[in-house]
Amino acid sequence: MPFDAKRVVVALAAFVATVAAPVQAKTVKPPLHGQHWVAVTGKPLAATAGARIFMQGGNAVDAACAMIAATSTMWDVLSWGGETQALIYNPNTRKVIGVNALGVAPTGATPEFYRSKGYEYPPEFGPLAAVTPGTPGGIMVMLAEYGKLSLAEVLAPAIEMADGYPIEAQTADLIEKWKDELRKWPDSRRTFLVHEGKDGKPLPGFARVGPEAGEIFRQPDLAVTLRKLVDTEAKARKAGKDRKQAIMAAYDRFYKGDIAKEYARGSQELGGLHTPEDLANWQIHLEEPVHTNYKGIEVYKLTHWVQGPSMLQALNILENFDLKAMGYNSTRYIHTLYQTMSLAFADRDFYYGDSRFPPEEPIKGLLSKDYARERAKLVKDDRNDPDIRPGDPYPFQGGTNPFKTQLEAWHTVKAGKDKSKPNQWSPTALAEFDRTFRLGTTSVEAVDKEGWVVSVTPSGGWLPATIAGKTGIGMSQRMQSFVLDPNDNPFNVVAPGKRPRATLTPSMALKDGKPYLAFAVQGGDTQEQNLLQFFLNVVEFGMTPQEAAEGANITTYQLRDSFGAHESIPGRLTLADSVPDWVRNELIKKGYKLEFSANNSGPITAIQIDAKHGTFWGAAAYHGEDYGIAW
Template sequence: MAITGKPLAATAGSMIFQRGGNAVDAACAMLAATCTMWDVLSWGGETQALIYNPKTKKVIALNAMGVAPTGATAAFFKSKGYNFPPEYGPLAATTPGTPGGICYMLAAYGTMSLKEVLAPAMQLAAGYPIEAQTANSIERGKARIKEWPYSKAVFLTHAGENREAPEAGEIFVQKDLLATLQKMVDAEQAALKQKKSRQEAIMAAYDRFYKGDIAKEFVRGSQEQGGLITLEDLARWKPLWEEPLQTSYKGIDVYKLQQWTQGPMLLQSLNILENFDLKSMGYNSTQYIHTLYQAMNLAFADRDFYYGDPYKAPEEPIKGLLSKAYAKERAKLINPTANNDKAGPGDPYPFEGKTNPYIELLKQRGFPIDTNSSRNFLPAHDTRTGMPTPGSVPASDVAAATPPQEAVDADYLDRLWRGTTSVEAADEQGWVVSITPSGGWLPACIAGKTGVGMSQRMQSFVLDADLNPFNVVQPGQRPRVTLTPSIALKDGKPFLSFAVQGGDTQDQNLLQCFLNVVEFGMTAQQASEAANINSNQLWLSLGGTKTADRQPKPGHLLLHDSTPAATREALRKMGYTLTFDDRTSGPINLIFFDWKHSSFWGGSSNHGEDYGIGW
């Protein structure tokens, strides 16, 4: 089974399967193809993966997230007037992670050569009929693309005309990218001629990208356009193999990446929701929607304050955050009849035998930990024009003052849903791969003559410790990202492999997809297409350079257009501000493992170009 964000890229995965490759080989081919097709990411972005190894019967994690470069400090960005690092351009770039991620995965667990796995992507780089979606995205972003000479040369194939981007169906050629991929393959093939092993040859290609002539041109092109990345930054960086984080929900073991992603938020939500009888509430009933929203908000509040790079101080209290006892205490905060606008970070430290060093900071933020005290209704960071000052009026009056139909602006929703792609693969040997790669999306700044679009993930850092002391930008640190693939095991065997695009909505949608299967018995395709809800009561991880752009919107709830009138009215009475859309999730891709019949069920959402091929 091969599923990803573009039909041609899914075809690349199926081609690898037909040539005898395993799921890791196929996943690498799909990842390379989606990067080449600018499927809301490119080669200079980042890769995060979960892999089930049937030989060890373990889930392993790959951290191929780039790091902040030399000179990327909070003081540097503040001196330029930013509240967060920028969204676009050379200063938004972490070191590229995806080329290294592909090399590491392929060398460790694949069976093929890099030449074989990159063949479909190289054919695409040599020229393919570009789709309307990507071509129109280039046209929409052309004003920014014109700021960067190497991007302009690649993307604006009709410069000076009314439409400067390629037309749908036009053969889109990327000569520089093709040359870069060819250099990697040449390095591998030269190593093989020297009698190097398959793994050593792949790492020779890795070295050429991160330490050789590709690296030199990448750094030259980045710095020419104002970027900070140095040759030393590229040479020092490397992907990391990790132990994933895990929780159990009703006997199903769910695995996520570590706290440098938002993945633990889903695990925390499951721990909280395990204290409720969700099935008896009914799918998308008023009570189910309310309970789900409240649980997610509590987990998001912890994410927004406590998650960060585990390889840099301070150490995140992840054991406490994932404690079942902590989740039970968090569950007690859920009011069954009203939204909790003041949901804030909890105190997980006692649940790992420690004292919280940030209690005073939390109090300054308007989040006293004592749940029995009289607290401000709104967090101190969320006072907005037209809203009462925290603590100035009773909670009931604040709820009444909130407009019941306040519109969520289009820019905010774009930042909330900002997409990427996902890759799902499984084979008959038992290998399972789930990847949520991203970065370097359009409009991308291309680094010199490499054809490689640079990452924009720096924007997920904060510049002030009072927002999140674990995620303040510093050289060599990974930003806390939204990217979050998932694998679940049942009875020690693969049960679900699932991922989705869509910024801060990813784990919201994946949580509901999981529950759709586990609690409501949906098939893979039903679960991928089912109507979801989205909470806006969280700090946005992407977009906007001002604090106001990212602040939570307490009580704001996105529902599907099909939501019954009675449910809408009941939710409004509970204090919610409702918006509606026919799209309530990014494209969810998943594989369900049917052990009763020894078969795979694939699902790919109807919300995009995502596509799956099974054989």
């Protein structure tokens, strides 16, 4: 056959295109298109709640608040006693606002207290795992400051659901899975184990003690609590208060009135530490988020009381590499991405914590482009470094590191731990590590034609939750993200009134000064990994939001689990089944222990603002039950 140079060039170009930019690929879920609004969240019913609010004339903040309330009522891996973290783009000021509605450690929550109970870290379950509730305050302040509708209108879907909704299989199965844990807490047992007889077995005619999929699940105590908030708002309006004042009257009832007192009583009855004063003193903070510029795109994250800045750090490091030339999910790309994330997560694990407690975190240095260039030099071409450690950002903000001794002694795998490789873990222990590593939440994305954009990752109080007294409110489990030993992380040691460093991380990006992307995901320590890759899929490889949400992501475990025993497994790498053999073999040679998954993207939700056409692209990965509605 004669040599045809033109044919070879065309074939080579086609091959490169498949490696470097898989554009317009067929997706499992279709992309959402909207002209007026988009609502995306973790459950179809909750997305409908957002759509209802939009159709009543609400804006994206109203819709987001309704979706948070609905998902909390549905126990979509969170409940009303959890925490809410949000980014909001205000079209009137053209600024991004950070919403910090994370609860705090209660009175008496000290390292000494937990050690006296035999804990290496605060526990995963029960009242001693709970920070103060943040989600109710987050909803009400967001609504009061930036919404249009009343609290009664926004909570209406959630109240209807508390009165009774057809429970889906995922939550019903979780209740059955955790029935033994739920039995420990009287009000949880009463709420969830609705078919349990006096002998602990299912009642006649039922195969399980919890609700069945499709059954109407009722939460009368929660319905009463939510109606108390709406009634308080109505009385305040009748007394002449304006919309904002009336919503904040309901806020005061929750945190300073009879609801707070019953919550604290219920906690203390079960051995918890919460006092009415803990709730009364808690405050939501509206704050300035942090951001970085990646190739002309401004990417926004909440600051270092969550893990959000680690994605910004990773982007700063990755700017020093030509990712597009490497090719999507090539060996070099995966290797560079893995080590970059390890560098950013090592800093996360040592430096991040509550900014309102000393010592002050070196966030300016951590986000310095010069610091990122120095960190990029540590990316090795030939192999993975299983002990990538935190750097020293203090010189990059004109300071001296006060924790040099701890920094020099810090290793990825903690001293005394010998399970640094996955083959040293028993199947049971590895399954438990994976469960805590991926502990879920939900995500909420909303956008409207007025220009409001909202990205939220509400969480906490997931099953098996301890319900506090007769409030119907499931208590948070966020205390377990604290450490007791300052050598682990001097910025994140438990203390009364302090926020734990959380994994929750809503994301937003602006292009040419205008909203471009809102995106979030659930999944504990996998969140920032999935979001980084989603963003790169869109920006570097030209994918649509739905394609990017379903992309073949990688997962690293070379960071300290934010839950459980806070352990790490360096070199362990999960790849999508679609990664070809030659890439697998090359990664093994670089020192990785590979595992595979048919779908490794995580349940990403996203909205892209199409400035060219004046429309919106919505996306929800097919990983879970995330769903969106657009108009």
